[in-house]
Amino acid sequence: MLEPTSVHHVPDAISRGQRPGDVRRVNRATALELLRERPQGRAELARAMGLSKAALGGLISDLTLEGLVLEHPPTAIARGRHPAPLQVNARRFSVLGIHLVPHGLEVGLYDALGTQQEVLYAPSQIGEGFERVLSQVIETSHALMIRAKKLRIGQVIALTIATPGPLDSQRGVVLGAPKFPDLNGMNLKHRLEQALNLPVRLERDVNAAAMGHLRQTKASSFVYILITGPGIGASVVINRTVYRGTHGFAGEFGHISLDPKGIACPCGNRGCLERYASSEAIENQYKKRNRKTLSIAEMTQRAREGNPQAQAVFDEAGTAIGLAAVTLVNLFDPSQLVLASSGTSFTDLLIPSLKRQLAKHAYPYLNLGAQLNIENVTLEHPVAPGAAECVLEAIYQGEIAIPKSNTEVVMG
Numbered sequence: 001m002l003e004p005t006s007v008h009h010v011p012d013a014i015s016r017g018q019r020p021g022d023v024r025r026v027n028r029a030t031a032l033e034l035l036r037e038r039p040q041g042r043a044e045l046a047r048a049m050g051l052s053k054a055a056l057g058g059l060i061s062d063l064t065l066e067g068l069v070l071e072h073p074p075t076a077i078a079r080g081r082h083p084a085p086l087q088v089n090a091r092r093f094s095v096l097g098i099h100l101v102p103h104g105l106e107v108g109l110y111d112a113l114g115t116q117q118e119v120l121y122a123p124s125q126i127g128e129g130f131e132r133v134l135s136q137v138i139e140t141s142h143a144l145m146i147r148a149k150k151l152r153i154g155q156v157i158a159l160t161i162a163t164p165g166p167l168d169s170q171r172g173v174v175l176g177a178p179k180f181p182d183l184n185g186m187n188l189k190h191r192l193e194q195a196l197n198l199p200v201r202l203e204r205d206v207n208a209a210a211m212g213h214l215r216q217t218k219a220s221s222f223v224y225i226l227i228t229g230p231g232i233g234a235s236v237v238i239n240r241t242v243y244r245g246t247h248g249f250a251g252e253f254g255h256i257s258l259d260p261k262g263i264a265c266p267c268g269n270r271g272c273l274e275r276y277a278s279s280e281a282i283e284n285q286y287k288k289r290n291r292k293t294l295s296i297a298e299m300t301q302r303a304r305e306g307n308p309q310a311q312a313v314f315d316e317a318g319t320a321i322g323l324a325a326v327t328l329v330n331l332f333d334p335s336q337l338v339l340a341s342s343g344t345s346f347t348d349l350l351i352p353s354l355k356r357q358l359a360k361h362a363y364p365y366l367n368l369g370a371q372l373n374i375e376n377v378t379l380e381h382p383v384a385p386g387a388a389e390c391v392l393e394a395i396y397q398g399e400i401a402i403p404k405s406n407t408e409v410v411m412g
């Protein structure tokens with residue numbers, strides 16, 4: 001069974017009842033997360049972590065020796081000395097967050113605080129085979145590894161690559177993604193680690209986007225729905241942890257069948273949600289009704305201008321998502337439903353009809369469906385920054401070591 005992956009979780013500082021290694025690891029991660037939120041002085045940090053000044057002193061001296069935390073010399077002010085703020089050294093290292101989908105590749109370069117420095121996009125190599133897709137990822141990653149040196153933000157030390165599921169993130173293998181056959185059965189993690197000489201994590205695209213969202217929200221349990229060109233996925237976040245399911249397949253929201261006699265889906269089933277509400281399905285629906293081809297970006301613009309034909313198609317897609325979301329709400333009782341799309345940002349257009357379905361069909365107790373907080377994400381590319389969050393978390397928690405000096409990372 002796969003364990004749930006902890007996400008942007010600030011663990012409680014611990015000092016008793018744990019093995020010394022665990023105590024150090026948890027305290028280190030907690031201190032880094034708190035300092036990442038905002039620079040603060042030793043006294044404030046010690047209070048927030050429930051540690052004595054002496055215990056915190058040891059931890060801070062380790063982190064400053066690692067070059068991961070900077071402590072500026074105290075500044076003299078009129079009365080006494082102003083406490084020195086501690087802060088995470090944004091330039092200690094950098095990471096890559098990668099989003100690979102059938103219609104394209106996005107590689108972002110992020111500093112140690114997760115701030116995006118550069119991003120490169122490349123068109124799809126789908127249908128040209130795994131080796132071609134892989135070499136494109138490697139070339140683009142290399143370009144940004146060189147860029148990190150030029151920007152002097154610290155060398156790239158690890159990366160997360162996010163792709164459509166299903167996948168086995170522990171082994172690093174993509175499993176049967178119906179619309180991305182080039183990747184099926186391929187050990188993307190192992191091949192990238194070999195080629196780039198860096199630790200690599202593989203993550204489902206929607207889980208990565210949900211991890212990015214965790215940095216922006218205080219909500220502890222939510223369902224994050226991501227609409228991409230051909231698909232829809234969901235990430236179920238419980239107590240600020242992504243739930244993966246027994247085989248890592250949790251969240252295949254797009255393959256909930258709304259109509260067993262409906263449109264055939266590449267997954268082998270019929271009437272799957274994503275045949276009605278992915279970006280491609282919305283484009284197809286418009287074409288079918290109006291005998292005219294418009295891109296999702298053009299349709300979005302028209303709908304915003306009040307065009308009834310475009311609005312009707314978004315309305316229908318929102319209804320389909322709402323019907324499927326009723327099951328999610330009844331199963332998980334989340335505090336929030338998050339809607340995002342990759343590419344053109346259009347999910348706000350789905351919300352009115354989606355809300356109507358929830359109000360009508362979700363379990364009526366407490367009026368859950370009507371009361372549910374629906375948050376719309378306006379980021380056009382939420383996955384790559386989320387992928388960077390996944391790898392930053394692993395580094396902060398000590399699961400991926402930071403090389404002592406940049407020279408220890410050798411580019412392949």
Ligand SMILES: [Zn+2]
Nearest residue numbers: 255265267272
């Ligand atoms: Zn399907």
